[in-house]
Amino acid sequence: MNWKSIFVVYLKELKDQLRDRRTIISTIVIPTVxxxxxxxxxxxxxxKVITKAQDEGTSVMVVGAAGAPQLMSELQADKKFRVLPEKDDYKQRIADKKMRVALELPENFEARLQKGEAVTASILHYEGEIKSxxxxxxxDSFLQKYRTKLVAERLTARGLPxxxxxPYDIRRQNVAPPEKVGGAAIGGLIPYIIIILxxxxxxxxxxxxxxxxxxxxxxxxxxxxxxxxxxxxxxKFLTVVTASAATMVFSLVSMGATAALGGSFLTSKPAAVTAGAATKSVASAMPTIDPAGVLGLFAMILPVAxxxxxxxxxxxxxxxxxxEAQSYVGPLIMVVILPAMFGMLPGIDLNLKTALVPILNLSLVSKEMLSGTWNWDFIAIIFGSTCVYAAVALALCVKMFNREDVMFRA
Structure with a gap:
């Protein structure tokens, strides 16, 4: 083994690759953009989609509206809703996306409430459809407020507070530092993207x-x-490693710049979004990740490269x-994607078994490093095992290069 000769071959192949448009696109353009x-x-x-959905208002049809004049009055006064005339095909209309939701009320809804009967109001919607x-x-929020109002009126009528x-309020308070919150939120996605790139x-x-x-x-x-x-x-091997490492570097730089610019972009153009059980804001701060974790991710992914x-x-x-090489290499990307995806699933934690599974171990340990958690024992096991796998693969590669039937296949 002559390092001078290796370096000459490396420089020659590197120059050729820099002239190749496909390499430039896959190594620089795609990770950066x-x-x-x-x-x-x-x-x-x-x-745009959510703003449009909110501006349109929620189209709702109330079935049994005749028995709830007070509720209908308040519902029609709320600008969030567009109350549609009652039709018999309301379920099919929701399924066809002609309206978002329907409210089924039992007969004589308010009269039965005044008698103290237990009644049920049903919200019909299209599961999985964003607008619905x-x-x-x-x-649901409107009905909860209306129920609270009725309870307050009944208590006041009886002279009760x-x-x-x-008797008490409930509030949630986050006790985790910002980097742990950010690591938990996007810590699994970052290594997933970088591994694929x-x-x-x-x-x-x-x-x-x-x-x-x-x-x-x-x-x-x-x-x-x-x-x-x-x-x-x-x-040749060092040339490919350089291309892979360059892709990783450009990915991390682009990711950092996007996070920095993205925070100011979101805070300068706020838009309230109702995205879950509680109202969330798109203008909230970008997730914070541990900068040392980014460097750790870079070090851990080098053996994988x-x-x-x-x-x-x-x-x-x-x-x-x-x-023919494309037909061989193409399916391998699924072998890379699947373990990286498993690393993002809940319930799959870093332990001695998962620490020995290639790619999955990197995804799991990177998620913890980005949140500021450093399990040095597992980090050493993962880094060492990945180096062993890489050495075995490199030895096999050298062996294949020395086989005439492989090098000069007719």
Whole structure:
């Protein structure tokens, strides 16, 4: 092994890759543009969709409205709702998205309430449909306020304070530091994106440096050069690792810039969004992550970049053409995506077993590092095991380069 020869091969291959448009796109353009496009694009679209949905108002049909004149009066006075005339096909209208929700009231609703009977009001909606979901939450909030008002009126009529049915208040208070909150919120998504981009960044150079050279007929010329094959394979390997690492760096820089600009973007253009059981604001501060965790993520993903480079070189080497290499390498991205996805699922925690599963272990430990939690024992196990996997893959890659039947497949 001659490091000078390895370096010569590395520089030669690196220059060739910098001239390749596909490599530039996968290594620089996609990682740099993807994060801002995802964040700002999705934010703008969400803002427009939800603002439009709120401006339209919730279309609601009340079934049994004749027995609830007081409730109907207050519902019609609320600007959030558009009360539609009562029709028999109200369920089908919701299913066809012609209206958002319906309110089913029992016969003589208010008269039975005055008698003290227990009655049930049903909210009919389209499960999973955004506008119907917003309407159902708004209608539920309205009915809760109306019920509270009725209770207060009954207590006042009997000379009792309204606090009688509400002896204490409940409030939630976050005790976790901002970086832990941010890590829990987006800590699983960041390594997921970076892992995929790291794989994609290594994929095209690996195919071009093996199957691509076979197709162009330059592999034989390179093999005839006065240097051993291990120098050639290590030079190509370092080129692929560089492309993968560059993709990761551009991803992290783009992610940091997006987070910094995104906070000011959201706070300068607030828009209230009802997105769950409680009202949330799009103008809330961007999630905070531990800066040391970002550096830790970079260090932990380096062995994975080596692993990706060695595997992709080995697989691509079996192909006779670039197109054939794409058919071999393409399905591998699912092998990368699935463990990275499992790392985002609730209930899958970092333990001794998951610490030995490639990619999944990186996703889990990165999520904890980004939230400021450093489990050094698991970090050492994950880093060491990934290095072992990468070394085995690199050894296999070198072995394949020394096989004539693989290098010169007809």
């Amino acid at each position: 993807l994060m801002p496009l995802m964040f700002f694009g999705v934010s703008v679209v969400m803002k 979901g917003i309407g159902a939450r708004e209608l 309204p606090e009688l049915v509400k 790291c794989f994609v960044g290594a994929m095209y150079p690996a195919m071009d440096l093996t199957a691509g050279e076979k197709e162009r007929g330059t592999m034989e010329t390179l093999m005839c050069s006065p240097t051993s094959r291990i120098n050639i394979v290590l030079g 080596v692993l990706f480079a060695a595997i992709l070189l080995t697989v691509s080497l079996f192909a006779k053409s670039y197109k």
